[in-house]
Every structure is written in C-alpha cells, then in structure tokens.
Amino acid sequence: MNWKKAFNIFKWVAGITIGLMLAISALILVFKDDIKSYxxxxxxxxxxxxxxxxxxxxxxxxxxxxxxxxxxxxxxxxxxxxxxxxxxxxxxxxxxxxxxxxxxxxxxxxxxxxxxxxxxxxxxxxxxxxxxxxxxxxxxxxxxxxxxxxxxxxxxxxxxxxxxxxxTQQFYEGYFKNLDFNGSFNEKQFVLNALTEFDVKTIQSKSLTLIENKSAKCDISIQMDQINDVFEIISADLSINKLPFLVRGKVSNDSLNFYVGSRGLELSQVANNFSIQELDVVDEINGQGKVNFELFIRGANEKTKSPAIDANFNIENGSLSEQGFSLSNINLNGSYTNGISTGKEQVVLSKLQFNTLNEAFSGNLSISDFDRPRLRGKAKGLLDLKAIHRLFGPFSLSELSGSVLLDGNFDLRMNSPKTDPQNLTIYDLRASLRLNNIITKFMNDERAVRIKDGKITIRNQFAGITDLSVSLNQSSLTLDGQFNHLADYFKGARNLSVDASVSSDFLNLDDLSSTQEETSKSKAWILPNKIDGKLMLTLNEVIYSDHQYTFIKGKMNFGKRKLTFPYVSGVSAKAKINGRLKITETRPMYLVVETSLSSPKVNFKPLFAEWNNFDQTVIKSENINGSAKIQLDFKGPFDLYEEEILKEKFDVKAKVKITDGALMNVEPFKEITQSLRASGGGLLIKKSKIDAFEARLLNLQFDSFENEFTVKNGVITIPKMTIRSNALDVNLSGTHSFDNAIDYSFDFRFREIKGTTSSEFGDVIDDGTGFRVFLKMYGTIDYPEFKWDKEAKKAVKEEKREEAKDDLKSALKTGFGINKKDTTIKEIKTTEKPKEKIIMDFGQDTIQEDFTEESKKKKKNALQRKIDAWKKENEKEKEESIFEFE
Known part of the structure; x- marks a missing residue:
C-alpha cells in the first residue's frame, strides 16, 4: 500500500515539474522576442x-x-x-x-x-x-x-x-586561461576578489623587454572605493614561473603607487625566467646564491604620461656551474629606470664580480637609449667563453670554448641593433685581448676553428693583431697586421683599411669549403666591396683540389669587388712560377681572372703527373720528357653559382720554348706509320724503312723550338712551326678544342721517311730538294683519323712560287742592278755549301792502261755507279701517282 502511495506522489511531482518546465519553456518561447528587444x-x-x-x-x-x-x-x-x-x-x-x-x-x-x-x-x-x-x-x-x-x-x-x-610606449600582452571576479559591483565601497591563471607573453617598456613568455598565477583582493575614486590592493599573491612576489599598490583619481618585490630568490630560477633585450639565459643551470628584487611604479594617473618605473636588484655570493664551466663568487648590484625620475632610461650594473678558471673578473656596465643602445663600461679579468656561450648563446655556434684575458674601457652605440647590429658608433674604445685555446664550431658544421693564441689591441677605430694563430682542420695560418676605421666600416660610412701579413706552413683550401648541405642556392657577393689596403702572403704549402703549390710569396691589394696581386711567385709541379694576377667579381659569384705568368723552366713529366695528364689518355706523364720556358697571358670567367668553368670564353696567349723534348710510346704515332703501310706508301718505301721510322717515332727526340699558342672560343690554335727531331723534320699546325676535337696538318720530306741520310761516301746534305708528304690528322684525340692533305700541299706550292718570284727579283737586283732603289727587294746573299772532294789512290808503280771510249763505258768508278742508282731511283719515284714533286 505504501509503495502505491509513494508512486502516486512521484507521479504528481513529476507531472507538476514537467508541467512547470513546459510552461516556462512556453513562456520563454512566447516572450523571447520581447526579452531580446528589452x-x-x-x-x-x-x-x-x-x-x-x-x-x-x-x-x-x-x-x-x-x-x-x-x-x-x-x-x-x-x-x-x-x-x-x-x-x-x-x-x-x-x-x-x-x-x-x-x-x-x-x-x-x-x-x-x-x-x-x-x-x-x-x-x-x-x-x-x-x-x-x-x-x-x-x-x-x-x-x-x-x-x-x-x-x-x-x-x-x-x-x-x-x-x-x-x-608612454608601454606594451603588455597576455592570455587569460580563466579570470574570475567576485564582488558587489553595485556597491559604492566593496572588496573585489580576483583569481586567475595567465600567460605573460610580453611586458615591454619602450625598447626594453622585462618579461617574455612566462606563466603566472595571481590571487588578489582589492578594496574598491567608488566614492573617493580609490582602489587599493589589500593582499596579492603573485607568482611568475613559480617565483613568488609581493604586490602592494594604490590608485587614486590623480596618482598611482605600486610596489612589487621579492627577496631570497634562487639565482638559477631567476636566470631561467627573466631576460633583457632577448638575451635569454638557458635552462637547467645549477645555480646557488640569493637574488633580491624591488620594483616601484609611481606617478600621476594620466593616460598620456608614464609613471616612474624604478627597479633595484642584486645577487649575493652566487654561483653557476655545469659540466665544462663554473662561475663562483658572483656578486652583482644593478638597477633599472625608465627615466621619469632620473631623466634617462637605462640599466646600470654598478658592480659585477665573479671567478672563473681560477681567475677573477670585475667590471661595470650601463645601457641607455634602448632604441639605439649606448653601452659604457669597464672590464678586467678572464672570461670563460664556454660559460658565455652557455649563458647568452648560442650565437649560431654549436660549440665555443677557450678564454679571453680582457682589459679595457668602452663607450659605443649600436645604431640599428635589430636590422644592422654591425652599425656602430665608437666614442671611446681602448682594450687589449689575449686569446688562448679558443675552439668554435658553427651550427651544422663539423669543422672546428681553433685559435691557439694571439693578441688583439684596440684603440677606438684602430685594431692591431699580433701572432694570431688560427687553424681549421689540417690548415693553419698566422695573422699579423693592423686594421683601421673599424666602426665606420661596420656602419658603411668608410672603407676598412688593412695592412697585414698572413703566413702559413700548410693551407688546404678545401678546408674552407662549407660542409653544410645547402637546401637552396642564393647568389651573394664574395669579394669585399669596402676594404682598402694590402695583405702580404707567405705560404709554404697550399693544397687546392689535390694540386700542390709551395713557397708562395706575394702581395694582395684590395679593391672594389677586386683582388689584385701585383706580384706573386711560387712553385708548382717542381717549376718556379712568377707573375701577376687580378680577380674581379663583375656580378655576384661571377669571377673574371686575369693573369700574366712566366716560368724559366717547366718540366713536362711532373707537370703532367700533377695535373692528371690534363684529363686525356694519349700523352701521359710516362710518355713525355723535356722542359719548356713559358710566358702565359690568361683571361677567363668562372661562374661559382652555376659551378661552371666557362672555357669557351677563355682568352689565352702562351709563348712556349721547348728544349730537350722527348715523346715515348705515343700510340697515335703508330697510326701514322700504319697509314703509310695501308695507303700505298709501302710500294715506295721498304717495310724495313717504315719499321725503322716507326721505331724513331716511338722514341721521338727533338731539339728546341718555340711558338705562340692562342686560345679563343674554346679552341687552341697552333700556328705553323717546324719541329726537328731524330725521326724527321716536320712542319706542324692545327687546332685542338677543349672537348678534344683535333684538326692538325703535318708535312715532311719523303726522303726522311726512307732514312737516306748517309752513304759510304759520307753524310747526305739536305739541299731542300725532293718532294714532301702532306698529312692531316682530325677527329678526336682518342680516336684520330688520317688522310693526305692536298689543300696544304697547294698552299705550300703557292708559297714556293711567291718565294721563287722574290728570288728572281733579288737575282735581277744583285746581278744586273734592276730595281736598285726598291728597298722591299733584298739582294741575294750567297752561302757557301760544303763541296765534295774525291781522292783516288792508284797505288805505287801502276801501269797505265789504254784509255778508250769503250773502256770508259765498261769501267765505272763507285761514284758513277751510285749516281746512276740515284737517277733510276728518282725516275721510279716520278712514275708514282701518290706523291708529287715540288
């Protein structure tokens, strides 16, 4: 019975509740528009x-x-x-x-x-x-x-x-996760309670960033007095990144007065939570010592006037340490003012002391005019660069260690710290720095730059460097010299003046190439634009792209996107080279090199070995001997952005005089004798003669000759020249392109191939007569082709006709006095030629035989028989159609 009664009550209650809900919903629906309008x-x-x-x-x-x-x-x-x-x-x-x-x-x-x-x-x-x-x-x-x-x-x-x-140049930015105000807002006097969690994105006064990207909590009670227009902070618990602060304050109709302070803060916590001008101190530093902080905000309650903001802070008996470095006995007194009460906004570190590497450091610093910061101070003592890198870095460096012994005063201004930090105005700068065992690495670069020791002396815009020893990988150098107009150079007002010297025992230029994997190319100027002066070079050994240069001495002058070497000397491939050099950057990463070099003696064998046989396989270092005197004039561009050597734009003149040359076992020379065998030459020349000629070609030795080669449009041009060798005397001319396309012309006397240079009566003197063989070699250097050169033969004949005309005119002038006044016609100069002498020994008590015409025909001496053989030989040669006599 009770259950039924309870169920009935529940039904009535539920029904009434649902009815009320439906009624309220209906009323809301009916009066919804009225409520909105109200x-x-x-x-x-x-x-x-x-x-x-x-x-x-x-x-x-x-x-x-x-x-x-x-x-x-x-x-x-x-x-x-x-x-x-x-x-x-x-x-x-x-x-x-x-x-x-x-x-x-x-x-x-x-x-x-x-x-x-x-x-x-x-x-x-x-x-x-x-x-x-x-x-x-x-x-x-x-x-x-x-x-x-x-x-x-x-x-x-x-x-x-x-x-x-x-x-007032104040800027605050934050994010409130939750902000809850409680109070009787309609009362004239009441207590307002607020509880919030928020993130401080930035608190900035003018150019100075006080707090940035910190989390905070605040539980505050404020006495609101709307009658007297006063609110006063009764109590406030503020924590910034778990650092506790005490807050007091009062705002009236015409003034405001706030205090924020904290005492006994741990140094490591403060170091991890506050920064000045983006010099963030890294996390997780094992710090000890106490920090005291006080902030005062006082002034008129006006929108257009900033209140005075003054802060004091100090560190007592602090220390910071981590693996690799430690700072102890840190004592610091500092202050900040926005300038309302003092007339100048500035941060002042009136006292800064600490010990590191068993040495003491002391100094002071003031920073003012934060838009264009002016820094003044003194410093004396030892700085541990590893600590500097850990606390204030990374400065785009993955590693920095070593020490600097510093003693100096400074007063300078950073004119554009955000856009151009190198733009400095130096009012007074006097310092000496002793560098010791510095090691540094850039981000994403495994190479380590080491400075073993060195001294730098600075006097305002002048800097002197003494025995600065720098190494990179296996390379090392020592720098001495002086640099002037430093500040003007950095801010672009004046060129840097340099008078220095660089010496090195070993320098591998490949060490200077970056090991970073560049994701995208960008064109940038390489050569300096605003440096004047000179640099003296003394480099004992330089390696570049597997090539070795030794005993380099020279002078380098700086110019506008230009480096000039008025004289430079060195040894390459065991040859002493000297001359001058100029490098000009006409557009970003596009270099034009001009040089005039000479060498009294370049040995071919080490030269070919040093330069990998100039990327060809025909004549290698083991195939060549001899030396040359060279005078080289070169001009050519190099595109570093596209990584191209623009050989087709090279302009080269090379004067070469070769002495004691020899070519051994050069395979293309066999092609010449094979061509003689295959083209009908074997009908005129005995096989034994061709074989002997080939043997001399494969051990070709020649006397000195000289010529001037030119390079234009990617083609080496060799003017006609005569090479005298043990095999034959040959006239040579032609072209050879950088892609190894060749077009050479040869001509030589047929008699020299036959080897008829002596007889039982002595040497056969070349009187210039006889017929010549004209050959053309074309195709590529690796796969040459040969043919008879008829065009060259015609050209030589025409040249001979012109010579004959000149000889006739000279003979007429000399013999008959015709055209005596024509200075263009030269007189014939007779040259004595060696004459043959026939000495016959008839013995003693010989009996004179009858001399008749018949006996003359039957009995001919050896000379007559030899002459008859030559006549028959010449007649046979005339009948051949392959060669023609001149």
Missing part, C-alpha cells in the same frame, strides 16, 4: 560604441537555475572619439547574461553574473590620449527599464588581452 534597448543605454551581434538566444536549462540571455559573435571595432577603425577592440565568441527566472514573471531582469568565452580584448591609447575602450556611457533614466545590473560575478575564459599606450 536587452538590446538596455544595452544601447550603457554602451558608447556600436556593437555587432551575430545571434541572440534565451534559455534556462543550460544555466539552470539561472535564466540565460546569450549573445554570439559579439564584435566592437576600435573607435577613437568619432573615428572608427577596422581594428578589433572587443570580440567574444559568446557572452551570457544571467538573471533569476522568478524575475521573469515580474517583468524584471536583474543581471547578477556575466560569462565571457573565447574573447579578445585590445585596449589602446593614442599619443593624443584618445582611447578605444570607453565602451560605457552614463546611463539614461532606467526607471521604467526591465533590465538592471546587480553584478556579483564576472568570469572570463580563454581571453587574449593586449594593452598598448603609444604615448
């Missing part, structure tokens, strides 16, 4: 700016037991006085106004809570004091209004906040 009408009484609303809704069940008036996509543009901009002042994804649903039936809506979700609040003050956040205006008479605000709570979730005061 809300918009009331909002216009309070708001001073136009509000854009995407959607308005009324509900109860999501906010039960409160009734909810929701505004979606609320937007207010920035408005300064009467000027409206496109910038956002306020945006909220959703704003909910909550009130008691019982007031609904009394036609009275008293808003006691506001929820704002996913908002952006951008507050801004212009230089003239106009603001964009004067959202509220004095309300009109609201006696008959159904709406009034009796706020007890305001809650913000996921809200971005910025405050920018152009007049």
């Amino acid at each position: 809300a918009l009408k009331e909002a216009n009484k309070y708001l001073n700016k136009r509000v854009h609303i995407g959607y308005i809704d009324v509900g109860i069940w999501k906010s039960f037991p409160d009734m909810r008036l929701s505004f979606d996509d609320v937007l207010v543009h920035s408005k300064f006085d009467t000027t409206i901009t496109a910038d956002t002042a306020i945006y909220a994804k959703k704003i909910d106004l909550r009130f008691n649903p019982l007031d609904f039936f009394n036609n009275d809506f008293s808003v006691h809570r506001i929820d704002i979700d996913q908002a952006k609040l951008n507050l801004k003050i212009l230089e003239n004091g106009q603001v964009n956040y004067d959202f509220l205006k004095p309300s009109e008479d609201t006696t008959n209004s159904p709406f009034e605000f009796n706020l007890e709570r305001i809650n913000l979730r996921a809200t971005d906040f910025t405050y920018h005061n152009e007049s």
Whole structure:
C-alpha cells in the first residue's frame, strides 16, 4: 500500500515539474522576442560604441537555475572619439547574461553574473590620449527599464588581452586561461576578489623587454572605493614561473603607487625566467646564491604620461656551474629606470664580480637609449667563453670554448641593433685581448676553428693583431697586421683599411669549403666591396683540389669587388712560377681572372703527373720528357653559382720554348706509320724503312723550338712551326678544342721517311730538294683519323712560287742592278755549301792502261755507279701517282 502511495506522489511531482518546465519553456518561447528587444534597448543605454551581434538566444536549462540571455559573435571595432577603425577592440565568441527566472514573471531582469568565452580584448591609447575602450556611457533614466545590473560575478575564459599606450610606449600582452571576479559591483565601497591563471607573453617598456613568455598565477583582493575614486590592493599573491612576489599598490583619481618585490630568490630560477633585450639565459643551470628584487611604479594617473618605473636588484655570493664551466663568487648590484625620475632610461650594473678558471673578473656596465643602445663600461679579468656561450648563446655556434684575458674601457652605440647590429658608433674604445685555446664550431658544421693564441689591441677605430694563430682542420695560418676605421666600416660610412701579413706552413683550401648541405642556392657577393689596403702572403704549402703549390710569396691589394696581386711567385709541379694576377667579381659569384705568368723552366713529366695528364689518355706523364720556358697571358670567367668553368670564353696567349723534348710510346704515332703501310706508301718505301721510322717515332727526340699558342672560343690554335727531331723534320699546325676535337696538318720530306741520310761516301746534305708528304690528322684525340692533305700541299706550292718570284727579283737586283732603289727587294746573299772532294789512290808503280771510249763505258768508278742508282731511283719515284714533286 505504501509503495502505491509513494508512486502516486512521484507521479504528481513529476507531472507538476514537467508541467512547470513546459510552461516556462512556453513562456520563454512566447516572450523571447520581447526579452531580446528589452536587452538590446538596455544595452544601447550603457554602451558608447556600436556593437555587432551575430545571434541572440534565451534559455534556462543550460544555466539552470539561472535564466540565460546569450549573445554570439559579439564584435566592437576600435573607435577613437568619432573615428572608427577596422581594428578589433572587443570580440567574444559568446557572452551570457544571467538573471533569476522568478524575475521573469515580474517583468524584471536583474543581471547578477556575466560569462565571457573565447574573447579578445585590445585596449589602446593614442599619443593624443584618445582611447578605444570607453565602451560605457552614463546611463539614461532606467526607471521604467526591465533590465538592471546587480553584478556579483564576472568570469572570463580563454581571453587574449593586449594593452598598448603609444604615448608612454608601454606594451603588455597576455592570455587569460580563466579570470574570475567576485564582488558587489553595485556597491559604492566593496572588496573585489580576483583569481586567475595567465600567460605573460610580453611586458615591454619602450625598447626594453622585462618579461617574455612566462606563466603566472595571481590571487588578489582589492578594496574598491567608488566614492573617493580609490582602489587599493589589500593582499596579492603573485607568482611568475613559480617565483613568488609581493604586490602592494594604490590608485587614486590623480596618482598611482605600486610596489612589487621579492627577496631570497634562487639565482638559477631567476636566470631561467627573466631576460633583457632577448638575451635569454638557458635552462637547467645549477645555480646557488640569493637574488633580491624591488620594483616601484609611481606617478600621476594620466593616460598620456608614464609613471616612474624604478627597479633595484642584486645577487649575493652566487654561483653557476655545469659540466665544462663554473662561475663562483658572483656578486652583482644593478638597477633599472625608465627615466621619469632620473631623466634617462637605462640599466646600470654598478658592480659585477665573479671567478672563473681560477681567475677573477670585475667590471661595470650601463645601457641607455634602448632604441639605439649606448653601452659604457669597464672590464678586467678572464672570461670563460664556454660559460658565455652557455649563458647568452648560442650565437649560431654549436660549440665555443677557450678564454679571453680582457682589459679595457668602452663607450659605443649600436645604431640599428635589430636590422644592422654591425652599425656602430665608437666614442671611446681602448682594450687589449689575449686569446688562448679558443675552439668554435658553427651550427651544422663539423669543422672546428681553433685559435691557439694571439693578441688583439684596440684603440677606438684602430685594431692591431699580433701572432694570431688560427687553424681549421689540417690548415693553419698566422695573422699579423693592423686594421683601421673599424666602426665606420661596420656602419658603411668608410672603407676598412688593412695592412697585414698572413703566413702559413700548410693551407688546404678545401678546408674552407662549407660542409653544410645547402637546401637552396642564393647568389651573394664574395669579394669585399669596402676594404682598402694590402695583405702580404707567405705560404709554404697550399693544397687546392689535390694540386700542390709551395713557397708562395706575394702581395694582395684590395679593391672594389677586386683582388689584385701585383706580384706573386711560387712553385708548382717542381717549376718556379712568377707573375701577376687580378680577380674581379663583375656580378655576384661571377669571377673574371686575369693573369700574366712566366716560368724559366717547366718540366713536362711532373707537370703532367700533377695535373692528371690534363684529363686525356694519349700523352701521359710516362710518355713525355723535356722542359719548356713559358710566358702565359690568361683571361677567363668562372661562374661559382652555376659551378661552371666557362672555357669557351677563355682568352689565352702562351709563348712556349721547348728544349730537350722527348715523346715515348705515343700510340697515335703508330697510326701514322700504319697509314703509310695501308695507303700505298709501302710500294715506295721498304717495310724495313717504315719499321725503322716507326721505331724513331716511338722514341721521338727533338731539339728546341718555340711558338705562340692562342686560345679563343674554346679552341687552341697552333700556328705553323717546324719541329726537328731524330725521326724527321716536320712542319706542324692545327687546332685542338677543349672537348678534344683535333684538326692538325703535318708535312715532311719523303726522303726522311726512307732514312737516306748517309752513304759510304759520307753524310747526305739536305739541299731542300725532293718532294714532301702532306698529312692531316682530325677527329678526336682518342680516336684520330688520317688522310693526305692536298689543300696544304697547294698552299705550300703557292708559297714556293711567291718565294721563287722574290728570288728572281733579288737575282735581277744583285746581278744586273734592276730595281736598285726598291728597298722591299733584298739582294741575294750567297752561302757557301760544303763541296765534295774525291781522292783516288792508284797505288805505287801502276801501269797505265789504254784509255778508250769503250773502256770508259765498261769501267765505272763507285761514284758513277751510285749516281746512276740515284737517277733510276728518282725516275721510279716520278712514275708514282701518290706523291708529287715540288
């Protein structure tokens, strides 16, 4: 019976509840439009700016037991006085106004809570004091209004906040995860409690960044006095990255006064949480010591005037250590002021002391004018570069170690620290630095730069370097010299003046090439543009692309995108070379090299071995002997961006005089004798003669000869020249391109191939008569082809005709005096030729025989028989159609 009674009660309660819910839902549905209109009408009484609303809704069940008036996509543009901009002042994804649903039936809506979700609040003050956040205006008479605000709570979730005061150059930016205000907002005097978690993105005063990218929490109570326009912080617990701070403050109608301080903070925690001008100190440093901090904010409560901000901080008996370095006995006193109370914004480290590497360091520093920072101070003692790199780096370096012994004063200004940090103005700079065992590596580069020792002396814009020993991989050099106009050079006002010398025992230029894998190419100037002066070079051994150069001495002058070597000497391939050199960069990474070099003696065998036989396989180092005197004039471009050597644009003149030359076992020479055998030459020349000729070709030795070679449009041109050798005397001319295409012409006397150079009566003297063989070699150097050169033969005949004409004119002038006044006609100079002498020995007591014509025909001496043989031989040669006599 009880169960039935309980069930009936439940049915009545459920029915009544559902009925009420349905009734309330029906009433809301009926009066929904009225509620919206009331809300918009009331909002216009309070708001001073136009509000854009995407959607308005009324509900109860999501906010039960409160009734909810929701505004979606609320937007207010920035408005300064009467000027409206496109910038956002306020945006909220959703704003909910909550009130008691019982007031609904009394036609009275008293808003006691506001929820704002996913908002952006951008507050801004212009230089003239106009603001964009004067959202509220004095309300009109609201006696008959159904709406009034009796706020007890305001809650913000996921809200971005910025405050920018152009007049005082203050900029704050943060992100509030949750911000909850509680208080009797309608009371004239009440306590406002706020609890929030937020991220401080930046707190910046003028150019100085005080805090950046830190998480924070705050639990604060504020005494609000709207009668006297005063609010005062009763209590505040503020922590920034878990560092606790005490906050006190008071704001009245005409002034403000705040204090933020903390004592006994751990040094390592402070080092990890604060920075000045982006000099972030790295995390996880084992620090000890205490830090004390005090911040005062005082001044007038005005939009266009910044309050005075002054801070003091100090470190007592601190230490920082990590594997590889340690700093001990750290004592520091410092202060910051924004200049309102002192007249100058600056950071001052009045005392800085610490010990490192068993040495002491002391100094002071002041930084002012943060837009164009001016740095002044003194420093004396030993600096551990590993500690500097760990605390303030990485400076694009993966490794930095070693020490610098420093003693100096400085007063300088960074004119454009963000865009051009090298632009310096030096007022006074006097320092001496002793470098010791410095090792550094750049990011993504395995090469290590080492500075064993060296001394640098600086006097304002002058720097002197003494015995600066630098090594990179296996290469090393020592630098001595002086540099002037340093600051003017860095800021682009004047050229750097250099007068220095570089010496090295071993230098591998391949060590200077970057090991980084470049993802994209970019053109950039290589040669300096604003350096004047000279550099003396003394390099004992230089390696470049597997080539060795030794005992290099020279002078290098700097110019505008130009390096000039007025004289340079050295040894390459065991040959002493000297001359001059000029390198000009006509456009980024496009170099034009001009040089004039000479060598009194270049030995072919080591030259070919050094240069890998010049990338050909026909004549190798084992095939050549001899030496040459060379005078080389060269001009040619090199495109480093495209990694191309533009050989087709080379312009070269080379004067060469070769002595004691020899070519051994050159395979293409066999092609010549094979051509003689195959083309009918064997009919005229005995096989034994061709074999003997081939043997001499394969061990070809020649006397000295000289010529001038030229290179243009990628083709080497060899003018006609005569090479006298043990095999034959040959006239040679032709062309040879850089892709090894050849076109050579040869001509030589047929008699020399036959080898008829002596007889039993002595040497056969060449009287210039006889016929010549003309050959052409063409194709490629690796696969040459041969043919008889008829065009060359015709050219020689024409040349001989012209010589004959000249000889006739000379004979007429000499013998008969014709054209004596014509100075272009030369007289014949007779030259004595060796004459044959026949000595016959008839013996003693010989009996004279009868001498008749018949006996003369029957008995011929050896000379007559030899002459008859020559005649027959010549007649046979005339009958052949392959060769022609001149």
